[in-house]
Amino acid sequence: MGCGASFSPAAHERINSNAVIAITSSAITQQELIKSNQSTPAMSSATINVLITCHQNEKNVADRLRSQLIDLKFNCYVLVDAMPQSTVARANLIQWCDVFISIISRSYQRALFCMETINYAKYHGIPIVVILAESNFQPYGALGVISAGAVHTMLLDDDGISENVLAQLSDALVNQKIKKNSKNVTDPAKMEANNDKVNLIHGETQCTILICTVDDGAAVAQLVYEDFVSNNLNVEFENLSQPNAACSVRQCNVLVPILTARFEQTPMCRGALEEARRLQKPIVPVIATKDWRPEDWLDLTIAGCEVFRIFDNESAYEAFLDSSRMSGLRADVTMRCRPVPSRAEREKAEIKSLKEKIQECKGKLKTWPPAHKLRTLSILTDRQAVRVTLSELNAQPDVTHMHETISRSDIKAPAPMVDEYGFSKRREVDCMISYEWDNHKLVRQIYEDMTMREIRVWFDIWGSMQGNASETMATGVECAKVLLVFLSKAYTESPYCLMEFRYAVKRGKAFVVLRTEPNIQLDQWMLDAIQGFPEYEIYSYNALETLINGVSTIDVIMQAVRYVGHAQPRYLVDDCSAELFWLRCLFDDALNAISVESGQSRFKTCTRCGQQFEEHTEGGCKNHPAHFMDGTILESRWVCCQQQGKRAPGCNPCNHTDVVRVFTQNPSVGTWAWVPT
Structure with missing residues (x-):
């Protein structure tokens, strides 16, 4: 993908995920949560503040860990997926902590509020320690990307928090460089359970899309409203600064808040966004003020969203290729207006099919259930890609390279890696292009050459970063056999590019490296990752015309992409529920047993x-x-x-x-x- 501070000049700022995911309603009350945290020691400048986050399914583990850490003189709180409900309290807890511990499980991966908190911690540079609660589950998507960059990762023992795990964790905590928090953070023990509750006045305006803002965002809100109306979208606009204002968030399908400093300070605006979160309605935020960034509760709320920056008519419609910020906003909102089936509903068909197949297998076997194969993953170590020795191409006579410039009207952009509901397609591609935005022109030219050679490529230059940026980027890495890396100094300095590269290493992806400038200094971990993979010096597009044994350099590179990719094994991403995973394993065990009993190879x-x-x-x-x-x-x-x-x-x-x-x-x-x- 194209990495950079804003990912592309014309595009919006992309911040992680906004997937709408069904979560289990919490059985833990806010009063219970506060009561369980009351024994936290008083804050001390010499004590490390630790926040443990988990899904409610792992709360017992988190509570035991918290008790053990308190005995070791750490300040410690537990934050579960849906409690406390207040975004003010949740944001304050994350800002309060020096180290953020995440107990990761399948349930955590699918809980919107869990993903929201870890995205927020990652954005603010808080050291993240990952504890994997399930030995047969590896995080994927945005959570996989974040966990791959954790300062420390460990696996929960079968019997819970052992002395060994606790010792490792304690060492990891005390070795972190604690950043001094300049923000005015409230001691969590002093926060009242309901001191920030907003009594939202509910409106009754029926609409598909609701735009809401306050006075200083009204001009941009009107601009967005008029564009949506002109494109036949069912939209309404509410100014929450008005006397006796009411918000119809319950009546809409998608909420588009126009964010400003005054919006953040208005209690009713917070009530509207908290209600949208509670109802799991898609939120597509627009920042309407230059050089301003939300903080605290509002920053937490949009930590899982794709953010658009529109300040006036010029910034809204400034052309980039065949797109603009306004057209990107409209496309994203339109996508989120569609009815979203829950993950459970989407998995029902496969579950039904597997149960039928398992019954067929049961009738073919003498004993049931079949022998179970242990499926513990080596999730604490990086997968290793396969290195290959490439044969040299040659041609007689010389075959020169002819580049065809292709417009978007002639060729399709890379297909999106997520479907119309924002879920990953798991569409296997030959290659993903990883680059820093400064190289986007060279990237597009080489993409055209790859397309002419029938190489299936994914990258985001034409808006294929549909929906949720981190999730889409992670899916691109997971589905690609090879990463074609356009290596530059800017690439090595971009946290987004390095995050993408690190996740590719974690997933055991192969690399073909194009160095786009000389004297690039790489950290040792990056040198180790690309060692043994093909590297080429491509300082300009003209370098691709250079002949190597009579063959143009571009064809040599394309051969490397194909052959390196061909050598890589296929890895399936476990992105399903625990029930579906268990059924897949049972079916696989049954097929193995049938093969053994019949004496025929499976x-x-x-x-x-x-x-x-x-x-x-x-x-x-x-x-x-x-x-x-x-x-x-x-x-x-x-x-x-x-x-x-x-x-x-x-x-x-x-x-x-x-x-x-x-x-x-x-x-x-x-x-x-x-x-x-």
């Missing part, structure tokens, strides 16, 4: 790519849809993708096959092809 070997596959597997392989030239004009090249060699990896997605394939010549034209393809 897997076949693909005669095209050499991978193991099951007969019912869809996709996972590639063929060449066009023919192979073996003449003097295009020597040893596939017409479809310009690759050399008859055994070059395919470029067209297809199913695996175990049929014997023969390389056959068409005598009428002299071309070759594999039969079957």
Whole structure:
């Protein structure tokens, strides 16, 4: 993706996630939470303040850990997913802490308010310590990105918080460099349970989109309102500064708050946003004041949102490629207006199908249940990508490179990595481009070349960062076989680029590196990550025309992307519920048991790519849809993708096959092809 302070000059500031996720209603009352925290020692400048965050399912573990840390003289509080409800209290707790401990589980990953708090802590640079509560679950998406950059990660023992885990945790806490908090933070023990409650006056205006603001944001709100009306969107506008103002947040599908300093200071505005959070309505915020950033409760509320900056008509419609801030806002709001099925609803079909398949397996086995295979993951260590030795390309006569500039009207942008509901598509791609925004022109040119060679690429230059930036970026990393990294000094200085690169290392992704300027200094961990992978010096686009053994550099790079990617194993991302994960494991165990009892191998070997596959597997392989030239004009090249060699990896997605394939010549034209393809 394009990394930078605002990700793109014309775009909006993107801040992590705004996925609307169903959560379980909390059985813990606010009074219970405050009572459990009353024994916290008085604040001391010499004591480290620790905040433990978790889903309510892990609250017992968090309470035991808190008690143990208090015995070790740490100040400690527990913050669960939905309690306290007040955004003021939640923001104050996070600002109060010196170290943020996150007990991560499947439930935590799916809880909107858990993700909101860890995003907020990450944005403010608070050291994050991750405790993984489940040995068979690895965080993914935005949570995976944040946890990959944690200052310390540990796995919860089967028997809870052991002495070993506690000792590791204590060492990690005392070794953190504590930043002096310049903000006026209230001692959590002195905060009243309901001292900041807002009595929101509810309006009855029915609408799909509700724009709300106060007087100093009214001009921008009117601008957005008129644009939405002109595009036939069902929208209403409410100024909460007006006498006897009421807010119709309960009646809308999407809330678009126009944020200003006065908005942040208005209790009714906080009440409106807290009500939207409680009802899990999508919030698409617009900042209407230059050089201003929300703080405290408002900053927490938008920590999980994509933020648009629109100050006037000029900033709203300033063109960038074929887009603008206003068109981006309109597209995002339109996407969020669609009815969003819950994750549970989306998984029902697979659960039903798996139960039917499991019943079929049960009838084929002599004993039930089948032997269970342990599925503990090595989640504390980074996966290791496969390094390959690339053969040298050569061509006689020389094959020069001709670049075709392609407009967006001629070629489609990379398809979004999330669907219309903001959920990950898990669409496998050959390559993800990782770059800092200063290189966006070079990136676009090379993307055009890759597209002409039938390489499936994802990056965000044409707005494919749809919806939620961190989630989409993480999905891009998870779905790509290779990261094509445009390495520059600015890249190494960008926290967003480094966060993306670090997550790719965690996920065991392969790299092809293009150094876009000389004398780039890398930290040792980055040098270790790219060691053994292809690197090229590309200081300008003209460098791609340089011939290496008669082959243009761009084709050498494309070969590297294909062959390095082809060597990588496929990893599935466990992004499902605990119930669905258990059913998948049971079905897998049943298939293994059937294979053992029948004496027949469960897997076949693909005669095209050499991978193991099951007969019912869809996709996972590639063929060449066009023919192979073996003449003097295009020597040893596939017409479809310009690759050399008859055994070059395919470029067209297809199913695996175990049929014997023969390389056959068409005598009428002299071309070759594999039969079957």
